[in-house]
Amino acid sequence: MITLTTYEWVPDFAAPLMRALRVRWALEEAGLPYEVRTIALGPEQSSAEHLARQPFGQAPAIEDDGLTLFESGAIALYVAERSETLLPSDPAGRARAIGWVFAALNSVEIAVQPLAEIDLFHAEADWAAARRPQVEAFLRRRLGQLQTALGERPYLEDRFTVGDLMMADVLRILGYTDMLADFPKLAAYLRRCEARPAFQRALAAQLDGFKAAA
Numbered sequence: 725m726i727t728l729t730t731y732e733w734v735p736d737f738a739a740p741l742m743r744a745l746r747v748r749w750a751l752e753e754a755g756l757p758y759e760v761r762t763i764a765l766g767p768e769q770s771s772a773e774h775l776a777r778q779p780f781g782q783a784p785a786i787e788d789d790g791l792t793l794f795e796s797g798a799i800a801l802y803v804a805e806r807s808e809t810l811l812p813s814d815p816a817g818r819a820r821a822i823g824w825v826f827a828a829l830n831s832v833e834i835a836v837q838p839l840a841e842i843d844l845f846h847a848e849a850d851w852a853a854a855r856r857p858q859v860e861a862f863l864r865r866r867l868g869q870l871q872t873a874l875g876e877r878p879y880l881e882d883r884f885t886v887g888d889l890m891m892a893d894v895l896r897i898l899g900y901t902d903m904l905a906d907f908p909k910l911a912a913y914l915r916r917c918e919a920r921p922a923f924q925r926a927l928a929a930q931l932d933g934f935k936a937a938a
């Protein structure tokens with residue numbers, strides 16, 4: 725059975741966003757059972773044991789039948805390989821879905837994350853006030869492009885895939901802002917993805933886990 729390594733506790737604002745959710749969500753979509761190992765934020769992150777799982781001392785990571793794997797995108801794809809719900813069986817459909825996973829992480833998350841870091845961790849810093857307008861403008865451009873690509877479809881391709889899972893979880897980071905109100909098709913897309921029962925189960929499990937440790 726897959727073992728997911730996540731944190732035993734994170735601050736409240738981070739609890740619904742912690743990236744282990746992507747893994748839990750993929751596992752729920754795939755209908756695969758999993759067990760959870762928790763580590764503590766702090767010194768345990770840089771223990772030799774954890775660095776062997778996640779070289780950057782972060783989470784999530786998984787272990788499965790002798791395999792250790794880190795990076796939420798790689799883990800989601802690993803899980804997706806076992807589920808037609810996440811990855812279509814035709815080669816073109818698979819390639820497109822994988823492309824959206826990369827786009828979520830490498831084209832959208834890299835635009836979302838700097839804004840979140842400024843707002844959530846450095847809001848008082850002088851440099852943050854100076855830098856924020858450019859960061860927001862870059863993000864808005866990306867969101868506009870994503871909304872255009874989505875068009876009138878319910879999902880990024882003609883059906884839900886692991887690419888939507890990853891894109892939706894990246895967009896969720898913006899939940900502390902009202903920015904998606906300016907991108908109504910993306911807002912509706914995110915609501916559609918979050919309404920999936922597998923997402924709801926994953927979120928509940930993640931929040932319960934952190935609550936139990938609090």
Ligand SMILES: N[C@@H](CCC(=O)N[C@@H](CS)C(=O)NCC(=O)O)C(=O)O
Nearest residue numbers: 741742743781782783784795796797
């Ligand atoms: N690119 C990594 C990022 C993992 C990541 O940023 N994890 C955060 C939690 S969501 C973390 O471990 N933060 C604590 C730290 O970096 O020390 C992935 O997608 O798995």
